[in-house]
Amino acid sequence: MTTATTVTTPRPRPRPRRGRSLGRTTWWQTATGLALTAVMLFPVYWMLNVSFTRDQDMRKSPPDWFPMNGTLDGYRAVLDQQLPYLATSLVIGLGTVVLTVALAAPAGYALAKLRPRGGGVLSFLFLVAQMIPGIIMAMGFYAIYLQLGLLQSVPGLIVADSTLAVPFAVLIFTAFMSGIPSELLQAAQMDGAGPLRTFWSVVLPMSRNSIVTVSLFAFLWSWSDFIFASTLVNGGANEPITLGIYQYIGNNNQEWNAIMATAVVASLPAAVILVLAQRYVAAGVTAGAVKD
Amino acid sequence: MNRTTQLPDRRTVRDRKGAAPATPPPARTAPRRRPTSQQWAAWGFLAPVTLYLVLFYAYPLYRNVDLSLRNYTVRSFVQGDAPFTGLENYQTVFDDPTFAPALLHTVVFTVVSLVFQYAIGLALAVFFTQHFRLSATLRALFLVPWLLPLIVSASTWSWMLNSDSGVVNAALHAVGIDAVNWLTSPSWSLTSVIIANVWIGVPFNLVVLYSGLQSIPASLYEAAALDGANAWQRFWRITFPLLRPVSAITLLLGLVYTLKVFDIIWIMTKGGPADSSTTFATWSYQLGFGNLVPAFGPGAAVGNLLVVAALVFGLVYLRVQRKQYAS
Known part of the structure; x- marks a missing residue:
């Protein structure tokens, strides 16, 4: 198996798989994929967000979802x-x-x-x-x-x-x-x-x-x-x-x-x-x- | 079915891009003549790594066994004249009130982590075989949690799960659920470290299972679709059975890796509160390095129990892998 070739090739092979992915329905698959990736990477985003948060906003409830008043103090x-x-x-x-x-x-x-x-x-x-x-x-x-x-x-x-x-x-x-x-x-x-x-x-x-x-x-x-x-x-x-x-x-x-x-x-x-x-x-x- | 998996890249070195079988084949070509000069050369090349194996694996392991069989104090640790006490350290460990909870937590942590990592990883792998726009990029992004240093993941999760200021409780509050003391309540701490560990383990399962899915011939799906099988049936009748060898390898390897998880638990909860998330790995560390007065002997004893467990499952893994290799 391994096929790093397939794992890593940047673009999908042209042959159709499962008969479904013919272009018609891919937009919602892409949307689902984006949503799943967003959920998965949320902790990474949160790490970035907190790294820019000011001390006084740190314990705010609810927390800021975006670093509105961002600071570089952390860095x-x-x-x-x-x-x-x-x-x-x-x-x-x-x-x-x-x-x-x-x-x-x-x-x-x-x-x-x-x-x-x-x-x-x-x-x-x-x-x-x-x-x-x-x-x-x-x-x-x-x-x-x-x-x-x-x-x-x-x-x-x-x-x-x-x-x-x-x-x-x-x-x-x-x-x-x-x-x-x-x-x-x-x-x-x-x-x-x-x-x-x-x-x-x-x-x-x-x-x-x-x-x-x-x-x-x-x-x-x-x-x-x-x-x-x-x-x-x-x-x-x-x-x-x-x-x-x-x-x-x-x-x-x-x-x-x-x-x-x-x-x-x-x-x-x-x-x-x-x-x-x-x-x-x-x-x-x-x-x-x-x-x- | 493994024959089919070999077809794609048996051509030239260049095509293989460094991906490789875990079991090297040289032993199988043994019947041919082995010239003596080549033997000397071979062991010349192997000498450094063999010495390394002895010095930095065998000897620390031996020292660890030795530690567990003697009554070490800080003083005798330095002087090296600790009295031999046989299995007394093991007896101490078995009689310790922490033993039963640590065993239970190790089993729960391992099993629950594996089940969720595998199920989520498989679902994502199947999802990603659909080759939609951006699928390769998104799949690459899924590797991120696995590549991050564990201290980064663990401290990020610590802050996210913070009782008062964490984003998880804020989200729960938004939908009307009371705050949970994720890391500070004995009834939730184990769940919390499992959640973080599942998050870290999903990418590995995704990548391996995805590459396993690649080897299932598309013609099977086309035939099944022609016969009127729906997606659900295609998954349970084709994907799942044909993926079994890869699944077995993934789960066994995951088992060996999960048994030794230490960093995440230690950084997030230190095994606490009140040992509620202690596993053998953190307990061993706690005994050896976590207290003011180190208990090296019992710590090493706990560690050795962990080695035995890891090796047992590791040998099962190797057996399964060999069997698949031979078939």
Whole structure:
């Protein structure tokens, strides 16, 4: 299945389905679709609305449905207070991407093309690893980092965050790279390329799409991570944006415009990814769940 | 029926755009000769990730089991000389008055979330197969809740469900319903976190089920329509049965993911008030990190029970997936 092709192709295939969608009735389907989307995205709208609401209007009943007397105070608070958190999140996200791709791409190549003895067991272990609850990993990491003195450190959090993405990444790379024609790799071998050279000059350039998919998810997951952050770097100088929001909620319960403005800013990577790379996202969602 | 699903994109790499089977096929081609030099190369490529698996999955898991079998205090946690106490931590956990409610909440949270996520996701997926104007764009927008950081979703829902100033109560008030203490009343807190979790989980179900629907041949619907089957019959006689394999995978994967949901509950209610929305995941965190005096041992014990549950359902998932792959 997968057919990221169908999932992601921007326009519908021309062949008629269900015999109904011949253009006659589509206007009310579009209207229903718009209404459903509006309901689904209402919380997102509300987050935006509250982020522009003035403090004195915050507890008004009933609340303003539109930010009539909008204010940018919330965003000013973000600029004043949250920039270090955002920078930390960015560094951790990029670090996680690099670590994840560096570990998973070679593994995917080996599992897909080099038929290692015991490769099946390893793939199985990765599937199982994905199912371990985050809280377990967090507690284990805490115990280990406490001894190694890695609590409150950026590299420590990068390693922990990468565990969210590495198994998924290995599966994606394996699946994608098994689609690369073996003839190509054999041709490279004929020309005298060793496995390393073949991987670097043939396999990697051909896997651009899967590298993008993996990088997007690795970044998004580490950017969104709360559980590792709250156990491993809580209270230190290296807190990411998720902790920034969390402490905001705890500390100043009143300034919800600032909290929601931070939430809006924290959602920007997701928005950018949705606009620029939607097809990779849909590919990633289905790849984990549905077989070919 | 799975044969049919494979037809569209078995051509070239380029066509596949990175979407991929979850179960890699290499093991099935095993009978061919495996040259020794290639074995060395293969394990050379696998060495970093294998080491990683041991260091950052196996070892934390091992540490967690170890934590649950010893009597750790803050001091012995640092010094690492906690006395071995066998299954005492597990006994403590089972005897804890929180155990029964946490178990119940975990089951209710998981089952109710799954049912609603699946039903809504399927209804939307069927709706979106109709290919109307803007359908692709709207379907993409439906991904938003799934992409947002959980802290963002959870804090937005917290404010929306606020008793005094939340928009939900304002809307209820407008239609003449009394305000509900969504997050502060023990009888509603679990419902509230379930609502938020369903909202977050619908996009995943929508995308996966939608791609499953794509593989049902349109000719079946045309034939049924010619035979006079109405939309309702077409859904229950064609769509639903043919979607069963994909549904099974979606639900099992959803089950494994929902069991470990922690962020949403913790951020919205901290498992409270009075443990009324505590699940195993939040209870484990509460024991290990939520109190001034951490109870690492019992916390790890609760966590390990969760691992066992997740792994059991995870293995069922893998079995189902293998079976479908083989068929």
